[in-house]
Amino acid sequence: MKPLKIAVVRGGRSAERDISLKSGAQVARALRERGHTVQEMDVSPALLSDLISGGFDIVFLALHGRYGEDGTIQGMLELFDIPYTGCGVLASAICIDKAMTKRILASHDLPVSPGTVITQRSYAENPEAVSKEILAQVALPVIVKPNREGSTVGITLVEDEAQLPTALQEAFAHDEIVLVERYIRGIELTVPVLGNDQPEALPIIEIIPKNRYYDFESKYAPGGSEHIIPARIPEADARIIQEMAVKAYQVLRCQVYSRVDFIYDPLTHSPYILENNTLPGMTETSLLPDAARYMGIEFGELLERIISLSLEHR
Ligand SMILES: Nc1ncnc2c1ncn2[C@@H]1O[C@H](COP(=O)(O)OP(=O)(O)O)[C@@H](O)[C@H]1O
Ligand SMILES: [Mg+2]
Structure with a gap:
C-alpha cells in the first residue's frame, strides 16, 4: 500500500475510553511502522476542523462504545466527505443497540439469546x-x-x-x-467477519475467562482471559456458526469488519448470538487481530486491509 496520511481517532467519552486509547496507540504505532504518516486525535469540538484542515486520506476509527461505535461520528464524517474505516452510519447505529440488533437477527431466523x-x-x-x-x-x-x-x-x-x-x-x-x-451456560465464542460485498468469517475464537466461573471483569484484566483459535467445537457446528456470523453481518448492513459475539451450548450444540461489535478492540492482542494472525495476517497488514476495504466502498 502506498503511504497514506491517516488520522487515528481514539478516546471519546464512552465507558470504553481507556480501551480505545490502547487500541488507538497500537493502531497508530503499527501504521507508522508500515510507513504511513499518522496523527492521533481525541474527540473534541476541534476534531472536525482539524480533520478538514489536516487533509487526511482516511480516518481510522479506534473508538469503542457510544459516541464512536454508534454512527454519530460516522454521520459527521459522511457529511463532510471524509473517508473513515469500518461500518457506516446505519450498521453502527443498529449494532450499538443490542435489543434492536436481536430483533433484526431474529427476523432473519438467526438464533439470539432469549x-x-x-x-x-x-x-x-x-x-x-x-x-x-x-x-x-x-x-x-x-x-x-x-x-x-x-x-x-x-x-x-x-x-x-x-x-x-x-x-x-x-x-x-x-x-x-x-x-x-x-443465562446461557456455555462456551464464549466470537467470530470476526471481514469484507464488503463478499464478507468472510475468520476462524472462531474461544474465550476462556481466567476465573473458571463467569467473572466478567477477568475478561479485560491483563492476562484475564485466554483465547483459543480455532475454538474447540465440532467442525460442523463451527461451519454453521461462521455462516451465521456472515449472515448476521449482512442483515445488519455491516461493511469492512466487525465481530459477532456468541454463546454456544455444547450439550445441545446450540449457538446464540449476543451482539455484534462494529468497532471491536484493536490492540495487537485483541480478539480480531488474534484471529487474523492465526490466518497469517499480521497486525499492520490487517490494518491496511481494513483501510483498503474502507476506501473501496466509499
Ligand atoms: N445471555 C447470556 N448468557 C450468558 N452469558 C452472557 C449473556 N449475555 C451476556 N453474557 C456475558 O456477558 C458478556 C458481555 O455481554 P455482551 O452481550 O457481549 O455485551 P458487551 O460485550 O457489549 O458488554 C458476554 O461475553 C458473556 O460473558
Ligand atoms: Mg460482547
Whole structure:
C-alpha cells in the first residue's frame, strides 16, 4: 500500500475510553511502522476542523462504545466527505443497540439469546409488577445488561430473585433500556467477519475467562482471559456458526469488519448470538487481530486491509 496520511481517532467519552486509547496507540504505532504518516486525535469540538484542515486520506476509527461505535461520528464524517474505516452510519447505529440488533437477527431466523427488554420508566412506575413479569418471562438465572454499553459494563448475573432490583438499578445507571436474558451456560465464542460485498468469517475464537466461573471483569484484566483459535467445537457446528456470523453481518448492513459475539451450548450444540461489535478492540492482542494472525495476517497488514476495504466502498 502506498503511504497514506491517516488520522487515528481514539478516546471519546464512552465507558470504553481507556480501551480505545490502547487500541488507538497500537493502531497508530503499527501504521507508522508500515510507513504511513499518522496523527492521533481525541474527540473534541476541534476534531472536525482539524480533520478538514489536516487533509487526511482516511480516518481510522479506534473508538469503542457510544459516541464512536454508534454512527454519530460516522454521520459527521459522511457529511463532510471524509473517508473513515469500518461500518457506516446505519450498521453502527443498529449494532450499538443490542435489543434492536436481536430483533433484526431474529427476523432473519438467526438464533439470539432469549430474553426481554425493560424501560426505566416502566420499571420506575411499578417495580414489583415489572419484576414479576420479568421472572414469568425469563427463568433464573438471568443476565441483566444495559442495552448500549460494551465491555461488560453494568452487567450482572442474577441467580436469586432478591438480586434482581439491584441488578436492574446497576444496568439502568448506564442506559434507560435494559435487557434481561436467560443465562446461557456455555462456551464464549466470537467470530470476526471481514469484507464488503463478499464478507468472510475468520476462524472462531474461544474465550476462556481466567476465573473458571463467569467473572466478567477477568475478561479485560491483563492476562484475564485466554483465547483459543480455532475454538474447540465440532467442525460442523463451527461451519454453521461462521455462516451465521456472515449472515448476521449482512442483515445488519455491516461493511469492512466487525465481530459477532456468541454463546454456544455444547450439550445441545446450540449457538446464540449476543451482539455484534462494529468497532471491536484493536490492540495487537485483541480478539480480531488474534484471529487474523492465526490466518497469517499480521497486525499492520490487517490494518491496511481494513483501510483498503474502507476506501473501496466509499
Ligand atoms: N445471555 C447470556 N448468557 C450468558 N452469558 C452472557 C449473556 N449475555 C451476556 N453474557 C456475558 O456477558 C458478556 C458481555 O455481554 P455482551 O452481550 O457481549 O455485551 P458487551 O460485550 O457489549 O458488554 C458476554 O461475553 C458473556 O460473558
Ligand atoms: Mg460482547
